[in-house]
Amino acid sequence: MAIEKTPELMDKLVSLCKRRGFIFQSSEIYGGINGFWDYGPYGTALKRALEKLWWHEMVESRMNVEGLDSTIICHPKVWKASGHLDKFGDLMTDCRDCKSRHRVDQMEDESVCPNCGSKNLTEPREFNLMMKTYVGPVSDEDHVAFLRAETCQPIFVDFHQVRIAARQKLPFGIAQVGKAFRNEINPRNFTFRSREFSQMEMEFFCAGEEDMQWYEYWKDVRINYCKEKLEFAEDEIRIHEHEQLAHYAKAAIDIEFKFPFGWGELEGVHHRGTWDMSRHQEFSGEKLEYFDQDNNRHFAPTVIETSVGLDRTCLAMLCHAYDEDMAETQKEGMDKDVRVVLHFPAKVAPVQVAVMPLSKKLGDEAENIYKIVRESYRSEFDITGNIGKRYRRQDEIGTPYCVTFDFDSREDNKVTVRHRDTMNQDRVSIDQLKQYFADKI
RNA sequence: GCGGGUGUAGCUCAAUGGUAGAGCCCCAGCCUUCCAAGCUGGUCGCGCGGGUUCGACUCCCGUCACCCGCUCCA
Numbered sequence: 001m002a003i004e005k006t007p008e009l010m011d012k013l014v015s016l017c018k019r020r021g022f023i024f025q026s027s028e029i030y031g032g033i034n035g036f037w038d039y040g041p042y043g044t045a046l047k048r049a050l051e052k053l054w055w056h057e058m059v060e061s062r063m064n065v066e067g068l069d070s071t072i073i074c075h076p077k078v079w080k081a082s083g084h085l086d087k088f089g090d091l092m093t094d095c096r097d098c099k100s101r102h103r104v105d106q107m108e109d110e111s112v113c114p115n116c117g118s119k120n121l122t123e124p125r126e127f128n129l130m131m132k133t134y135v136g137p138v139s140d141e142d143h144v145a146f147l148r149a150e151t152c153q154p155i156f157v158d159f160h161q162v163r164i165a166a167r168q169k170l171p172f173g174i175a176q177v178g179k180a181f182r183n184e185i186n187p188r189n190f191t192f193r194s195r196e197f198s199q200m201e202m203e204f205f206c207a208g209e210e211d212m213q214w215y216e217y218w219k220d221v222r223i224n225y226c227k228e229k230l231e232f233a234e235d236e237i238r239i240h241e242h243e244q245l246a247h248y249a250k251a252a253i254d255i256e257f258k259f260p261f262g263w264g265e266l267e268g269v270h271h272r273g274t275w276d277m278s279r280h281q282e283f284s285g286e287k288l289e290y291f292d293q294d295n296n297r298h299f300a301p302t303v304i305e306t307s308v309g310l311d312r313t314c315l316a317m318l319c320h321a322y323d324e325d326m327a328e329t330q331k332e333g334m335d336k337d338v339r340v341v342l343h344f345p346a347k348v349a350p351v352q353v354a355v356m357p358l359s360k361k362l363g364d365e366a367e368n369i370y371k372i373v374r375e376s377y378r379s380e381f382d383i384t385g386n387i388g389k390r391y392r393r394q395d396e397i398g399t400p401y402c403v404t405f406d407f408d409s410r411e412d413n414k415v416t417v418r419h420r421d422t423m424n425q426d427r428v429s430i431d432q433l434k435q436y437f438a439d440k441i
Numbered sequence: 442g443c444g445g446g447u448g449u450a451g452c453u454c455a456a457u458g459g460u461a462g463a464g465c466c467c468c469a470g471c472c473u474u475c476c477a478a479g480c481u482g483g484u485c486g487c488g489c490g491g492g493u494u495c496g497a498c499u500c501c502c503g504u505c506a507c508c509c510g511c512u513c514c515a
Contacts, residue, residue, distance in 0.1 A: 011508085019452055019466080031488055031505045083515070129515080149515090185442065185513050193514080265514095330478040337477065358474055384468080388476035395476095407474060416475070423476070 003324045009260040013322055014190055016340065020397055022046065022318065022350075023191060035187030035195035037311075042397050045350035045378055047198075047314050051177055053229060053348060054200045054308065058175050065173040065202060066166045070154030072179055073135065073145050081283035082153050082276065084130055085146070131181040131195075147181035151199045152305060156276045159205065159288060159301070170290055170301060171206035171214060177310070189261050191311045198310035203272075205301035207292065211271060214304045215251055219269045222306050226255055226266070230313070231345045232320055238263065249273065257316040266316055267308040274300040317348065321398055327423075330388075342398030343421060346441040351399040352377040353437060356390050358406040366405035369415060369430065373403065377437060395420055401437065 003009070017023040021040030025032040039047055059065050079085045131147040134140075148154065155162075155174045162174050177200045187193050206214050223239065226232050235258070242252040251271040256263045277300045281288040289298045321342040329337035346352055353373050357366035363383050370381040380399070382390045387404065394402050402418040409415050409430070417426045417436065428436050 007509095014507090015452065025506075028488095028506090032507080034506070129513095182514090188508095327476070329476085339477085361474090386473065386476085386478070388478080390477090391475080392477045404475065418475075425475075 003322075005258070005260050005319065005322075007260050009319070009322065010190060013260070013318055016322075016396070017043065017190075017318065022397075023314075035184055035193070037191045037194055039314075042350040043314070046317065046344070046348060047310060049348040049350070049378075050313050050317065051198075051200065051310055054310075055175070055177065057225060057229065058173075058200075058202050058306075062173075064168065064171065065175050065204075066162050066168060068155055068158060068162055068174050068176045069178065070151070070158060070176060072147050072181075073133070074148060074154055074157065076145055077283055078153050078157055078280075079130060079146050079149070081279040083279070084149050085128070129182045129184070131183055148179075149182050150180050150201070150307070151176045151178045152201045152203055152307065153276070155201065155203045156280050156288075156303070157284075159277070163290075170292065171204065171210065173202050173204035175200070175202040177201075189259070189264070191315050192259065192261075192264055194311060197312075200308040200310050202306045204304040204306075205290070206304065208274070208299065208302045211250070211273075211302045211304065215269070215271045218304050218306050219253060222267060222269055222308075223255060229345075230317065230320075230348075232257065232316070236316075236320060237266070240265070249275075257312075257319070259316065259319055264312070265309070266312050267306065270305045270307065272303040272305050274302055276303060277301055317344065318342070339392060339395060341395045341420060344398035344400070346400040349398050349400055350378060351380045351394065351397060352441055353401045353403060354380045354382055354390070354394045354399045355403045355405070356382045356387065358387055358404055362405050362407065362409070365409065369403060369405055369433070373433065373437070376434060377441060391418060391423075401440070403433070 018025075020042060022043035023037050023039055026036035026038045027033045055067075059067050076085075130149055133145055133147065134143045135145045136143050155176055159174070162168070163172070166172075178198065179196060180199050181196050184193055184195050187195055191197075202218075204214055204218060223237075226237050227234070237258070238256050240254040240256050240263075242249070242254070245252055249270050250273050253269050254265045255267040255269070257266045277288050280286075281300070288300065290301050291298050321344045323341045323343055325339050325341065326336045327339040328335065331337060342349075344350075355366055355370035355373055357363050360383055366383070367381060370379060373379045380394075382393065384390070385393075391402055398420070400420045402420075404416040404418065406416065413430050414427050415430055415433065417428050417433075419425070426436075
């Protein structure tokens with residue numbers, strides 16, 4: 001990497017994301033809305049590629065993980081059982097003097113700050129991270145529902161249905177990708193903390209005595225995924241072992257990424273014990289135990305969870321990929337120019353191959369190549385401006401390969417493949433092009 | 442949510458209480474046959490809402506958004 005990942009890099013990245021259509025503010029023409037972000041053409045391609053990679057690794061390439069796509073709105077009792085509603089239903093007040101925050105129901109005197117004794121307090125406010133809505137045409141308290149705050153709860157709720165339909169025995173997992181919503185107090189750091197975001201979660205159900213074995217297994221799988229599939233460097237990620245565990249957890253790690261604004265959680269591997277399943281059993285009155293035929297016993301499954309923030313993965317990938325180097329230029333009065341490059345792994349790059357004619361006169365022939373390439377890869381055709389400019393455009397969106405059809409191509413049926421990272425070029429026969437990329441992508 | 446800062450074109454930034462400018466980008470044409478070249482032309486803007494004023498991008502109030510610090514993060 002030619003540049004350091006300083007906090008100022010975020011500004012450049014946010015600007016690049018907007019300019020080139022990766023990510024920009026939601027509802028921008030109305031002034032934007034805090035904590036919500038839209039993905040443009042390249043951002044969508046990146047996000048879908050990352051999702052697809054995860055789904056393939058976690059579901060499609062395994063016999064013991066099944067897919068689920070549940071609703072965003074569930075029965076309100078789901079969130080009662082999960083603890084989300086009670087945990088964040090408190091009235092809170094802030095002290096304007098010492099900046100501390102307190103639960104009103106725990107204060108001796110509701111008008112005095114327990115920390116510094118000041119009476120300069122904000123009005124008590126309800127503090128619930130769950131997004132509230134109403135189901136049906138009547139907006140009253142009897143019709144309140146919530147947007148899910150995490151995608152895993154419906155997995156627990158649907159456990160038996162999935163297990164029976166898929167004829168799975170323990171141990172096995174259920175995976176889901178989807179939106180989750182949290183009324184974050186303070187969305188910050190671009191898309192890192194948003195109010196609407198995508199999660200990729202897998203809940204692995206096993207017998208209590210095998211729990212740590214599976215916990216260690218998934219921990220290794222997920223860490224290796226970050227290193228090998230996402231190609232994050234050793235010094236870009238670290239493992240954070242939880243010392244203070246959540247009420248439900250027996251063991252937990254976070255995989256953190258070194259963002260320009262500091263270390264931030266990308267993914268968690270959490271041992272959730274039998275807490276969720278027991279709670280849903282208690283609140284629903286339905287038996288959620290598993291019957292182990294081999295040992296003729298009933299038990300509540302223990303859950304090992306892997307939970308990834310998809311938007312955070314996108315952001316981490318952008319931070320990881322961003323680089324600038326000095327390149328030669330033909331601009332008058334300058335002999336060097338800054339080249340912005342996104343070093344995406346080829347399999348997740350929004351555009352994997354860009355096809356372009358050296359001259360507009362070669363447009364038709366080049367377009368025919370493009371039509372072949374796009375059958376197999378995310379591709380783009382560009383005919384505007386000179387060839388150098390088009391290479392730089394592709395560098396900036398992280399396209400690993402550019403294919404150029406030139407005047408010689410008509411004679412020798414070969415095209416130039418230009419590499420993003422090295423700017424080197426290969427001469428490749430058109431009929432071998434598919435195989436050439438199959439080897440590289 | 443608290444404190445501070447910032448909002449002018451897609452981006453980076455000017456200017457002015459009296460019709461808003463540049464560079465880059467983008468588009469078209471010419472030229473150019475492998476790394477943002479050159480020439481010509483073109484598109485696009487004062488975050489939003491009030492107020493003061495003959496007149497507000499400029500001054501005042503509010504609001505929204507973004508950035509920094511604190512706080513929060515089951």
